[in-house]
Amino acid sequence: MARAQRVSFDDRPDTFLVVGADELPIPAAREYLRFLCANDASPHTVRSYAQGLAQWWTVLEATGDHWDDFPTSLFGMFLIYLRTGDLPGTNRIGQPERRMAESSIQPRAAAVLSMYRYHADAHLLNVPYQRLFTSHGRRYGSRYRGFLDGVGPTRQSDRPIYRSRAATAAHTPILLPTQVNTILDSCSVQGDDGWSGSAAGLRDRLFFAVLAETGMRMGEALSLRHSDVHIGGGATPFVEIAGRDDHPHGARAKSGARRIYIGDDLAALYSEYVWQLVAQGADVAVNDLATHFVFVNLARGTRYGPIRPETVYEKVRSIKRQQPGLVPAGWTPHWLRHTHATALLLAGVREHVVMRRLGHADVQTTLSIYGWVTEDAEMRTLAQWRNFVAGWKGLHDGQP
Template structure:
């Protein structure tokens, strides 16, 4: 590794380039200030799409590569001459600095990084999370692996692995060589216990919603445990009214799955569709904006996207003083099912769409905090009552003459003093 030492804290990334939606094979591209796509990134993302990765993953990788290109401009290094020193310093920079945006925080500046007293969840701050750093490392390693294979990248991958033992010591000659070891500068991600929404908080949130569409969408989320992106992709043909099932396409794998929903969710869906005052086609999205907007093609409703769904929660959270999110509904549904004796862990895994049973067990087989608190409070109360009884107990009577006190203690136990 080149011995390069930088004052990483003083480095400020330039607001160069942006990620834009594109037409054609690659749905998202990184472009410079001149609007021209960054060719090495475009070619890599084209290969990434060819490996059957979804549009959301392409967008996520594009943003990670945009950050890397800004970093290279800040340290004045060409992309194909990057060394492990640049990858190391980027990790240090992400751990020590704050995110820079095109616009400053407004209302959220007061709560950023604090813990909500009602939900006990931390508000997002401007620090890069360990999971973001790990994602950045994974993207960059994959990007340089692609170019090194083509022979147009640097001699070694800037994102190095920490190997344990002798590499490929027990390699099967009939199988291809695979990289082993963890990425060297990956930070540890603390394990977080999923926090379910208490029933009274769910009732408060539901009462704070302003439309039948919002009530239908959240009722569907808390009964199916589906992710936000999966629910937003539901079309008219994906609703089975007879059996009260909804079909989703799983995030990542894209696998089709039918999920049972509560009768209340379908009641709210029916009320919402009646509010639309227009028949819903089988291939049309179920969720639409409530207002019609003109974007050059007349006043029309638009399919509901993730940003509009976040606005629904912002309005409700502003009313309640909370910071709930759509993913809290997934955690709540999973915890409710995992604590139901009528459902097996395999049932919960199937509904949540986890590939491995161990994922469901590790995340959701946790003790209910509220029950733990009640048991500990009961323990404190019982100790206090026992201490009070001991203090008010009558003094032990003297042993009648003719009896040995030690023999009586063996028979009846020691006297309480």
């Protein structure tokens, strides 16, 4: 069975390979993943595509077909495998359980289609391309666009023969203010004797609080340095977002530079976290704490090394186990970004201010994602949204 294999480096972000049943890298997949990296694809995209290609090669191994010569029907079998986990030739009585949602199938199918599009344009490998794409039946329009459009032969009229469909678009998922507080309190709680739990618990609370109060993407938060956080001195505290892609575990701040003003409570929480780091000797162990990552390992892994995105997701799973029924079963860290934007709009903040705070390129992006909020009057009765954002600063035109 093929699998995606992480490859770690000391001087650059992690990347991924696809290895076959013989534990050797698969050259065709390796070349395409290198192409993605060279075109500045995000580490998350590279990982997702590597997983999709590994599943494709698993199907190829099961059928004995070659990667560059296979029947058109094999891609349909691949989609069935993604949905059900049944490899070609599996005999089953009754209907199989659905293993993967369409929203998860799409990027894996896109990985395979994009790889063959690349090899067709880069190496004129047209046989497998013709098994997957057709120029006939164009009434649906040209929905698929490869990475090499405009470089290789013109193929804009071709579309995949098998088309996976996304689920019906719905409102962006959000957390209610009470659910956000449940998440934060699951990490650490302030009492008469200080904050409960370990420094790692305080770090986790700070991380989720940063996402909830600033609307940052997870990669932006993981990429923060202490020098990016400006508190004290009598001025309004703020966080400087710098466009970075040097996180050793692939986190990226892809929205570019911007300034986000924060409330006093978040500034105080950050100060307490820094004091605990110093009390543990982080300022001695790290060459320059001011330019070091904010969110670092405190319990496992290289001490004071930047935490992995997987560490965050592990904490999310832990909170779901601790608080069944109190937080949505499917919530992810990105829901806090959606919640932040929703809270601002329901509190009456102008759309262009929300746009700048989120780092969107234009206000139309903000409206296309969150336009439903201002139209749904019932949302205003779900919680005290104005009270929820009362301590946040920089919500006027002059301070995004």
